[in-house]
Amino acid sequence: MPTTTPEKKLFLKERELGALLEITQAINQDHSEAALYRIFQFTLLGQLNIRRLVLYVKEEREWACMACFGAGLADFRKVELPSAITDTCNTVPCHLRDMLGLGPVWENLEIAIPVVQNGYVLAYVFIGNVYEDYAGEEATKFLQTLSNILVGAIENRRLARQRVASAAMRKEIEIAREVQTMLFPRTLPNDAAVAVHASYVPHTAVGGDYYDVVELDEGRVLFAVADVSGKGVAASLLMSNFQAGLRTLLRQKADLATVVHELNHLIFRNAGGDKFITVFFGLYNRATRELQYVNAGHNDPLLVPDSGPVQALRDGTIMLGVMDEVPMLNVGRVIVPPHSLLLTYTDGLTEVFDAAQNEFGEEGVLRVLRQTRYAPLRTIHSELLREITAFDQSGTGFADDVTILSCRFK
Template sequence: MNINKELINLTSLLDFSNKLTQNLSEEFIINSTLFTIIGKLSICGVQATKSIDEKEIITFKKGRLDCETKITEVILIDHNIKYVFLLGKKIIEAEISDVEKQYVKLIISIAATALENFYNFQKLQFQKTQAEKKSQLLETLFEISRSFSGLSSEEKIVKALAFNIMGQLMTNKFAVLKTNGKNTILRNTLGITDIELTSIIPNLKKIKVDSDLDERYKDIIKIATPMNISGNTEGYLIIGPKMHGEYDESDFSFVSSLASTAISALENERLIQEEIEKKRFETELGLATEIQKRLLPKSKLETDKFSYYGMTKPSSEVGGDYFDYVKISESKYLFVIADVTGKGMPAALIMSNMQAAIQSLAPIEKDLKSLVDTVNKVVYRNTSKDMFITAFFCLLDSDKSTFEYINAGHFYPLLSASGNLTELKTGGVILGFLPSPIIYNSEVMQFEDTLVMYTDGLNEATDPAGNELGMEGVKKIVAEAVKLQPKEAVDYILNEAHKFSDSNQLSDDISIVVLKKK
């Protein structure tokens, strides 16, 4: 029998080829090749060493190679994977024949084809896995985006973002940071200490893409992605190492998309909250405006002994000024002008409480001092420590042509008599500043001509250079105004204030009340 012919029997080679193609395993292919060579050639040992880019990866060995190497065969797969086969000498004293060498070449060639198929299959499997992973991540991204749209607060969005980071990327270290102007604010974190974040945050502005991350922080974090919207960086997504394995390109792409989705959701939520706040403010403003309108009395009051006119002009839609009058008897009237700190709904509510107290108490209190003290008690109980009221109370007795007044920290009203202006200063502390009882001083004056009451918006009116009109300026204007009837006097004072300010809009609320004897 011709052994050499038997060795290269085509049926045997085909069986060997089928055997390799039926099992796509690199280790199986190499081991089968080594077993076939060592068995057919009866050699002492055979070895296959795999290298990628000239770096040794793994060595497969059958038998022993402490004997002399007789054959070296090299195969190259996919340009960078190389296998080097080493064959030892025969066990019996004989040389490896040319036919046997040809057989080895054929066997290794078949193995090379099987290995190429194996690597191609691996590539396809990897590409398929990556495609499936990208598809899964994309689907996850859509689901996250939908879930974000149903969340009603920044806190809930950030919490959902954190759960998705942990679930999808299998990490237990992350931080969500959001910028607020020049500052970076921590929104959520896990597994990264404040000290570590403190060292990282100053360097975040340098990061444009993940690869810009400083090597010093690679042990703490693996991904740091800016959260950009409309070209502006509004935050950062910081992610630590995976619990198992490393991040791949699809992970980086997913994180980048997740960061964009999250910041868009956060920005949308901010805009929604702004709109809600705007609507709330507009509603509050409308209510406060309505309250203020209802609180103010009719502008004009005429009796056979005096004329009265008052107006208020807020610097915004709702101011903190208030004026009122109460008819106590046919000859007695209480006049009040006040300035509440603040504006908007809080000021309107305080004004409402004050008006209710004055309207109900004025007819029953025995004297002006008791009335003011009781009003102070109401204001003190119903306002916060940072809110108070300056006020001027005037109780007119038109039969006697006298009035009693109390000034509770208000700018001095001016009494015109015989061409002279008198500042009405007597009184006490502002309302709501101290608890009752408080002793307020009062003074009785002759009502001979005109009484002008106003709020601080008048004497604090400023010209373009920033100079205030001041008390002297107010006196000059009032000295001319008292020559007119109440309505004309109020209009004159207001027009002069606008002229001084060189503007149609004053910087503060202004209220003016004129009481004139007939």
């Protein structure tokens, strides 16, 4: 390598200082990431006489070429970064001539400079010089420092955006959770005719289950248990819309069939068929002991009499929101014997699996009911939750929200 005179060293240091100044000014002026990569490219070309450069940056765990210029170079935006580089060049600059199997596309580049932060390689700068006036170990170290400043600034911006987005998402989830909590009734009936208890165990921060109990007048009470497809904020908002529609229809004294038809229209219009809701509605008349009900694609509620077989309440229609009109709607009717128990729930209660992939299922629910039939409702719920927790021998947890709403008819 030719001897560098003191005058030339000073000249090169001035050029390095100019390059450093340009990069730091560009960072402080809050340019876009694409603009910063272009400024980096032009700075190396103009200040340091770097004639060939390729910059790869790791984004979303994938390597992407962000800058590429120089005579005789391929379009590296279409070239995958070889594992021969990523596996071996992780700390200090590497000479490409020492690496095997890179192929002719890399022959006009000489040095790979890893940009390392906190032990991880964030970028690679590849240099190919035509002129020898800026070459050698000192030049490579400065290029590594300059690249570190640029890539580090861009990474810090990305992390800052992620923190802002995460904070916004946390706030959104917090609001959705508050909305969901407001949907649940604050008090449940417990009088001479009925006693009601509910349990809700969300699978995620914001679940898609919903239950409601509405006193229509002194003689009638409506039960509802629903499960919206999907989870999170979108599911919570759709369920909020569903509840608002339900309460409006009940204030208008709509019958059960009308309630189902109108809510189906509401969900279909708002979700466009992309989401649906399974729901069970039960309307109990304290005076006549008649329970009218509609099961819209939901898990079959279980009516357990004081004696005799358990009755699964299946009459109804398909899930709501799938079609503009619900087909073949059938409102079920049953006279409830004294001392009967009604158990309604969402599929999170039954879709629990043991290590052999056996499902807890409706049989598991019935087994617990046979053992706890006359226990307080709170105890029945606790036993059901305890049983499915024990059944989950694999320890993977529940795959969905668990909602239980039960009613004891006196």
